[in-house]
Amino acid sequence: MSQATNPLVGVIMGSKSDWETMRHACEMLESFDVPYEKRVVSAHRTPAWMNEYATTAQERGLKIIIAGAGGAAHLPGMVASQTTLPVLGVPVKSRALSGLDSLLSIVQMPGGIPVGTLAIGDAGAKNAALLAVRILGTTDPALQTRLQAFQEEQTNKVLEDSEL
Amino acid sequence: MSQATNPLVGVIMGSKSDWETMRHACEMLESFDVPYEKRVVSAHRTPAWMNEYATTAQERGLKIIIAGAGGAAHLPGMVASQTTLPVLGVPVKSRALSGLDSLLSIVQMPGGIPVGTLAIGDAGAKNAALLAVRILGTTDPALQTRLQAFQEEQTNKVLEDSEL
Amino acid sequence: MSQATNPLVGVIMGSKSDWETMRHACEMLESFDVPYEKRVVSAHRTPAWMNEYATTAQERGLKIIIAGAGGAAHLPGMVASQTTLPVLGVPVKSRALSGLDSLLSIVQMPGGIPVGTLAIGDAGAKNAALLAVRILGTTDPALQTRLQAFQEEQTNKVLEDSEL
Amino acid sequence: MSQATNPLVGVIMGSKSDWETMRHACEMLESFDVPYEKRVVSAHRTPAWMNEYATTAQERGLKIIIAGAGGAAHLPGMVASQTTLPVLGVPVKSRALSGLDSLLSIVQMPGGIPVGTLAIGDAGAKNAALLAVRILGTTDPALQTRLQAFQEEQTNKVLEDSEL
Amino acid sequence: MSQATNPLVGVIMGSKSDWETMRHACEMLESFDVPYEKRVVSAHRTPAWMNEYATTAQERGLKIIIAGAGGAAHLPGMVASQTTLPVLGVPVKSRALSGLDSLLSIVQMPGGIPVGTLAIGDAGAKNAALLAVRILGTTDPALQTRLQAFQEEQTNKVLEDSEL
Amino acid sequence: MSQATNPLVGVIMGSKSDWETMRHACEMLESFDVPYEKRVVSAHRTPAWMNEYATTAQERGLKIIIAGAGGAAHLPGMVASQTTLPVLGVPVKSRALSGLDSLLSIVQMPGGIPVGTLAIGDAGAKNAALLAVRILGTTDPALQTRLQAFQEEQTNKVLEDSEL
Amino acid sequence: MSQATNPLVGVIMGSKSDWETMRHACEMLESFDVPYEKRVVSAHRTPAWMNEYATTAQERGLKIIIAGAGGAAHLPGMVASQTTLPVLGVPVKSRALSGLDSLLSIVQMPGGIPVGTLAIGDAGAKNAALLAVRILGTTDPALQTRLQAFQEEQTNKVLEDSEL
Amino acid sequence: MSQATNPLVGVIMGSKSDWETMRHACEMLESFDVPYEKRVVSAHRTPAWMNEYATTAQERGLKIIIAGAGGAAHLPGMVASQTTLPVLGVPVKSRALSGLDSLLSIVQMPGGIPVGTLAIGDAGAKNAALLAVRILGTTDPALQTRLQAFQEEQTNKVLEDSEL
Numbered sequence A, B, C, D, E, F, G, H: 001m002s003q004a005t006n007p008l009v010g011v012i013m014g015s016k017s018d019w020e021t022m023r024h025a026c027e028m029l030e031s032f033d034v035p036y037e038k039r040v041v042s043a044h045r046t047p048a049w050m051n052e053y054a055t056t057a058q059e060r061g062l063k064i065i066i067a068g069a070g071g072a073a074h075l076p077g078m079v080a081s082q083t084t085l086p087v088l089g090v091p092v093k094s095r096a097l098s099g100l101d102s103l104l105s106i107v108q109m110p111g112g113i114p115v116g117t118l119a120i121g122d123a124g125a126k127n128a129a130l131l132a133v134r135i136l137g138t139t140d141p142a143l144q145t146r147l148q149a150f151q152e153e154q155t156n157k158v159l160e161d162s163e164l
Helices: A016-031 A047-056 A075-080 A101-107 A122-137 A140-159 B015-031 B047-056 B075-079 B101-109 B122-137 B139-162 C018-032 C049-057 C075-080 C100-107 C122-137 C140-158 D016-031 D047-058 D075-080 D102-109 D122-138 D140-159 E016-031 E047-056 E076-081 E102-105 E122-137 E141-160 F017-029 F046-056 F075-082 F100-107 F123-137 F141-160 G014-029 G047-056 G076-079 G099-108 G122-137 G141-160 H016-031 H046-056 H075-080 H100-107 H122-137 H141-160
Strands: A010-012 A036-040 A064-070 A088-094 B009-013 B037-040 B065-072 B087-092 C009-013 C036-040 C064-070 C087-092 D011-012 D036-040 D064-070 D087-092 E009-013 E036-040 E063-068 E087-092 F009-013 F037-042 F064-070 F087-092 G009-013 G036-040 G064-070 G086-090 H007-014 H034-040 H062-068 H087-092
Touching: A010 A016, A010 A075, A010 A122, A016 A064, A016 A088, A016 A122, A016 C100, A036 H046, A047 A075, A047 G036, A047 H141, A064 A101, A064 B037, A064 G014, A075 A088, A075 A101, A101 A122, A101 B101, A101 F064, A101 F123, A101 G099, A122 A140, A140 C049, B009 B015, B009 B122, B015 B087, B015 B122, B047 B075, B047 C049, B047 D140, B065 B075, B065 B122, B075 B087, B075 B101, B075 E047, B087 B101, B087 B122, B087 C100, B101 C100, B101 D075, B101 E087, B122 B139, B139 G047, C009 C075, C009 C122, C018 C087, C018 C122, C049 C075, C049 D087, C064 C075, C064 C100, C064 C122, C075 C087, C075 C100, C075 F100, C087 C100, C087 C122, C087 E016, C100 D102, C122 C140, C140 E047, D011 D016, D011 D075, D011 E016, D016 D064, D016 D087, D016 D122, D036 H075, D047 F141, D064 D075, D064 D102, D064 D122, D064 G086, D075 D087, D075 H062, D087 D102, D087 D122, D102 E102, D122 D140, D122 E016, D122 G014, D122 G099, E009 E016, E009 E076, E009 E122, E016 E036, E016 E063, E016 E087, E016 E122, E063 E102, E063 E122, E076 E087, E076 E102, E076 G047, E087 E102, E087 E122, E102 H075, E122 E141, E122 H122, E141 H046, F009 F017, F009 F075, F009 F087, F009 F123, F017 F037, F017 F064, F017 F087, F017 G076, F017 G086, F046 F075, F046 H007, F046 H046, F064 F075, F064 F100, F064 F123, F075 F087, F087 F100, F087 F123, F100 H100, F123 F141, G009 G014, G009 G122, G014 G036, G014 G122, G047 G076, G047 H122, G064 G076, G064 G099, G076 G086, G076 G099, G086 G099, G086 G122, G086 H046, G099 H100, H007 H016, H007 H075, H007 H122, H016 H034, H016 H062, H016 H087, H046 H075, H062 H075, H062 H100, H062 H122, H075 H100, H087 H100, H087 H122, H122 H141
Parallel strands: A010 A036, A010 A064, A064 A088, B009 B037, B009 B065, B065 B087, C009 C036, C009 C064, C064 C087, D011 D036, D011 D064, D064 D087, E009 E036, E009 E063, E063 E087, F009 F037, F009 F064, F064 F087, G009 G036, G009 G064, G064 G086, H007 H034, H007 H062, H062 H087
Antiparallel strands: none
16 A cells, blocks of 8 residues: 555554554555655654644645544644644444544544544544545545545435345 | 625534524624525425435535534434535433434444534533534635634633633 | 235335345235235335335225334335335334434434334334234224234233243 | 324333423424323333323224333333333423433443434324334324424424525 | 242343343252242233232242342332232343433332342342342241351351452 | 340341431331341451441341441442341442442342342332341231231322222 | 632643632642642633643743643643643533543543543542642652641541541 | 562552453563562452551552452452552442442542542553652652653554555
């Protein structure tokens, strides 16, 4: 899975073990030919680098950051607090509490610092990428077209399979 | 509170009683001079109009839809399923379950249809608007500048008040 | 598993993966010789068809709709908002939150649009069918008789097995 | 609030204090001119009468039973186990756990005995009545017509008030 | 596993599948030589027999009833409402909600009808039996002695194994 | 509210602020003329006295201990671990989590040390007393008679008030 | 309320509104004559200052940091990730979810970065200070003595008030 | 795994089955060469020994107690109530409720008796040890140095692995 030289989307995650979830975001971005980069950036174990990542994201040309984390998931909110780019958060399913802790840690941000939060787990990772594509599509007609085709195809697949 | 003739953001809510929450989104958009429109659009009581609202949003020039709802909150997800615009969801605090039902109904979308979900209640409404501004700011340098000023001001206000 | 030509009950579900749960509804309907149809109808991926299904259900002769879905489960509520037929909702067990999200998304409907909600998972699917049979039985003496026989048989089976 | 001589719907509740919630069911039934009766029937304090109520409901001409209760809410399920009429359950908001206990006690019935469960509190009471009307409306064209008028009126009220 | 001719404790459960949990209660009673009987008594599928069981328990010589059930667990509360014997409830672990529904359905009884509730699952079954023995022990010195021996032995087993 | 010289029931609570809840237990015991004592005994602030209270309860003639506590409620379980008397636990409603923490801290005891747990709050306090009366009633025919009268009266009060 | 020139404990909180909770920590520290400082330090609104605060805390002579925050409460964990001082977290009660979100956001830290978490709200703030005093007391005999006196006094106060 | 002759940290757990979790604490302490002891000490099955352990811990030279327990987890709080040493609590994942009960039983202590609580399960055990090391490190420069090396190494490991 190669990465783009001029990525528009940064996909980051708090731990290598989050990759099993977050790869669904990357695969979706690839299917739309959206250039992205992916990194492990840990709020708790690499705070300095997280700060650097967040504060330089915009000047490096990123348009959107997708951040996944589990448990006391601080990555999405802390990145959002250090950039003015839109940040999308993916709650990774946690061992004990099945991601309820991840979800609340990401979504319950105080007024002033927004994180657009998606569902717990794989569906959330996939949808974070799709929301990024929707955002980019608001100013990129070609992407918009592909997005509509994706949605239609998705509809058709259900319709074809509607008979049980 | 006037509304724009060429709104970029559509702020919709499932019931008039959600206005007390959702006005925080509108006030934030106004403070950034982002043109917006606001409407009560009920997934359950006006499904046909919701469908029309969602399917025509893009051609009417909207770039982002902010949807707030409480309880079994279907509005954000159902609008997202009928547009390719980015949809941001605000879980309104519900009477019995304090918005936990609203949150789960909005955020736990299946893979394929994303809703960027914000916090329960006022903070979420405010942040939905800020996330919309961040999205618009990725292609609008003037808005980007204002956004950075907002963030700095917010920082300064805390710093000034840091002594207790 | 054949389907009826003049179905009285429509069994729909948001995704093919819900069939493992919803087939318990169909099997129960069959055991009562209640004609039914079954379809995958996705609120989020096939909203137009869902609207069509809901709005035409009555004229096609359906008396009751059973709708199962998981996660942010909007199908039962959205169908209920576009028909005046009784709609029964089955919360399918979800991966992360075990169906608590499905349950709250289905049952916490606002005043005005009712969904009669059953238990999470297989028991709920089975009971949705039984509730449909009870409803039909209020005006169908033959069905009523069979229903009473079912209940007695169920009682007898427990009584016979009561010794451990 | 008078009661019908030949009631079609029995509205029962576990305690007099549930009346503040359950009167919304009665008011809705009245607005549709559906004859009903209302009683306090406590699963725990009047089990014998509950049994009598449940087992004689059908022969007394009732078509549907609406049962509301809070906390460890056993009334709807216990009535459902002693009749073959459709039983609709309303979880009354409880003091400590806001009705989450009532909801789970009512909705999580085992396979074999269905209770169609509505939302916690007033909305649930209102919707239990509406679901009863929908059920009766499947075989009563006049009621069906009124139900459609109700739904349209409800839609129109939102549309008229859509401007904020 | 034989049953006593003059049982002091009645161990009942809502379904045969609860036996895997409830056998821990029976084994504990046996280890104390407390005569007991065990039965499947379903609140929902055999309400008439449950009523008979509850109302005749005292005259048959039972001193305590232990009732286990899962999901919308009505058995303990309904038995308690039809006897003046002490009733102890065991929440059986349920499939979707891990017994949280069972627990709340059993413990949240309204003022007037008590159910002494134990932990979810095996530990609860074991402890229901122990609580029954404690109750019987208040008037049976021999049992009291055995109970103290049990507790000491339990302590000693931990102390011996305290080194890791 | 006087206390008995030879109390059969010890009503203890973790803090003076629990009295508002626990007085319902005392009032109920008084209405049955059951001699009792009441004390503040804090597991955390007076552990030595708690140990003394628990270990001497039986020799002082107590037959049952009722213990109420809130939050991380350790009193019932810790007393149960130091006596072989039956211990009944009352989860007092806590400020932040409404007694869910109290309930789980009391009811989820490991196998070996039982606490018969009642509902959160006032109903639980009242029922702890009633369960104590039921226990005492198994060997006290006079109390048994009064208990049956209580239950009948309770039934009659509902029946008289059944009309709304 | 004056602050020490050479503080040993830093009491920080995410927002001015947290002061109502966190002042209980400061009052407790004062009652033990432990020098402390107090500041509003927002993880989300003043991330740069938070980083500075955390990274310089040790060289400034602080021994312990107490951090209180509500909702998606990232302050304690983010400070802990940038210091090797012990960090104690206080979950402030949040509006919608009563501090359950605050608690999970603070306590569920991944292995590698510890936050010693106290109870939600006032009790937690008071106890964070007491835990700090206990930590300092392990190497400060005078403080240890005062701590034991505090604990005894606390015990005595309960004992004196034990009669109700 | 040998144990120190002059341990500074006491690692205790409520049951032998907690060792699978608590060994992560011991391994971490060993990696820092912090002398410790480890024991099974059950609040419920060995209350007398727990009292002895807690009251003599300080005179035996312990500086910190780490206590792990599951379900109605009373060990950390009860030990904290009988010592003035800092007590750190580890909620062990429980069978039915995944450690939510353990967490609430440990963290929700009343004002006056603090328990510094860590995450549910292995991460919490590891972090309890790390927090103990941080506490000891505030007065032990050599340990402080090792702690900083640990944190740097942890950072480096993530940085090296940051590419996916």
